[in-house]
Amino acid sequence: xxxxxxxxxxxxxxxxxxxxxxxxxxxxxxxxxxxxxxxxxxxxxxxxxxxxxxxxxxxxxxxxxxxxxxxxxxxxxxxxxxxxxxxxxxxxxxxxxxxxxxxxxxxxxxxxxxxxxxxxxxxxxxxxxxxxxxxxxxxxxxxxxxxxxxxxxxxxxxxxxxxxxxxxxxxxxxxxxxxxxxxxxxxxxxxxxxxxxxxxxxxxxxxxxxxxxx
Amino acid sequence: xxxxxxxxxxxxxxxxxxxxxxxxxxxxxxxxxxxxxxxxxxxxxxxxxxxxxxxxxxxxxxxxxxxxxxxxxxxxxxxxxxxxxxxxxxxxxxxxxxxxxxxxxxxxxxxxxxxxxxxxxxxxxxxxxxxxxxxxxxxxxxxxxxxxxxxxxxxxxxxxxxxxxxxxxxxxxxxxxxxxxxxxxxxxxxxxxxxxxxxxxxxxxxxxxxxxxx
Numbered sequence: 001x002x003x004x005x006x007x008x009x010x011x012x013x014x015x016x017x018x019x020x021x022x023x024x025x026x027x028x029x030x031x032x033x034x035x036x037x038x039x040x041x042x043x044x045x046x047x048x049x050x051x052x053x054x055x056x057x058x059x060x061x062x063x064x065x066x067x068x069x070x071x072x073x074x075x076x077x078x079x080x081x082x083x084x085x086x087x088x089x090x091x092x093x094x095x096x097x098x099x100x101x102x103x104x105x106x107x108x109x110x111x112x113x114x115x116x117x118x119x120x121x122x123x124x125x126x127x128x129x130x131x132x133x134x135x136x137x138x139x140x141x142x143x144x145x146x147x148x149x150x151x152x153x154x155x156x157x158x159x160x161x162x163x164x165x166x167x168x169x170x171x172x173x174x175x176x177x178x179x180x181x182x183x184x185x186x187x188x189x190x191x192x193x194x195x196x197x198x199x200x201x202x203x204x205x206x207x208x209x210x211x212x213x214x
Numbered sequence: 215x216x217x218x219x220x221x222x223x224x225x226x227x228x229x230x231x232x233x234x235x236x237x238x239x240x241x242x243x244x245x246x247x248x249x250x251x252x253x254x255x256x257x258x259x260x261x262x263x264x265x266x267x268x269x270x271x272x273x274x275x276x277x278x279x280x281x282x283x284x285x286x287x288x289x290x291x292x293x294x295x296x297x298x299x300x301x302x303x304x305x306x307x308x309x310x311x312x313x314x315x316x317x318x319x320x321x322x323x324x325x326x327x328x329x330x331x332x333x334x335x336x337x338x339x340x341x342x343x344x345x346x347x348x349x350x351x352x353x354x355x356x357x358x359x360x361x362x363x364x365x366x367x368x369x370x371x372x373x374x375x376x377x378x379x380x381x382x383x384x385x386x387x388x389x390x391x392x393x394x395x396x397x398x399x400x401x402x403x404x405x406x407x408x409x410x411x412x413x414x415x416x417x418x419x420x421x422x423x424x425x426x427x428x
Contacts, residue, residue, distance in 0.1 A: 006362045
């Protein structure tokens, strides 16, 4: 269909989905399984993302095997100990109380990779990061679609990407962009956890928006 | 509100918005102005994106001044000549016929920057790209929200990011993530232009999805 028009109610609904999207961790995932249909729908939403030069440079590994997850969780533990040292005083003690991932608790994990093209890609010359950025657009689609399906998603970034590649036997040229956890949840809170816990404040949008130039 | 539940119709609508989102170029933008309210809604949707450690590391420059746009368009011309050389034979001749940006035709351009935090950011240690990736999530929110408002968006990646920083007087530590064009459109086509023109084929999703490991 050409020129499909959306209504004001449609915009409002999209705003609602965006506003109620949360990062979900292990203290909030339910063990209930996810159907293959649900996963298919989530991955299909990824493939509807924009990609530079229509390169669609994404690859997905769906992980349900608890043994594989245990290896990933081990990488988290090592990296989390290192990351923690960046914080001092009050933040250090609060850091150790945060639950930051749901690798073992989520019934499904999905590792998302950037697969570079062997051929030149239209639009990916002056800004070579565009390939990875396309994969991130796909991930944001997955996040919003999951939320609309009342399924929680969490993005785990405290991992050694090379170790994850090794565990998943990824090709050398692939780059890990995200390690995601999926499952039904106990609750979708109305605000981000780090905002609720006063770890960081919400920024004033006006202060980050400029006209014509800085 | 805690635990807001979305319905099957809500998912379908989100799927529709994702499916009908397109990259818009200069041959498709209308000159009609965009209201401040519309722009505010689009930028607010960016601020609803996930960000690593709730760091919200995004900054926006809204550009309407045709003189500023002309400087940016000049960078496009230079970079496009360089990029073009990567292609040979039939693709080279077809490349020169493609309209790849809408900098001057779109009534509004928005440059989106990643602003690194001065303090350590929770979750941005093992994978330092997480800051930029958060900005890309914000951009995908802007794209979907624009589409739901029947406003077109195009992402221009054929630009020298350092030259764009210079033109916009950006702080040294900022990184250009995206240069976006916004406006009403003549048509939202049902498929990506590069698919329609057989520049690239749509990939088989099955072939890019693995179970447990590669």
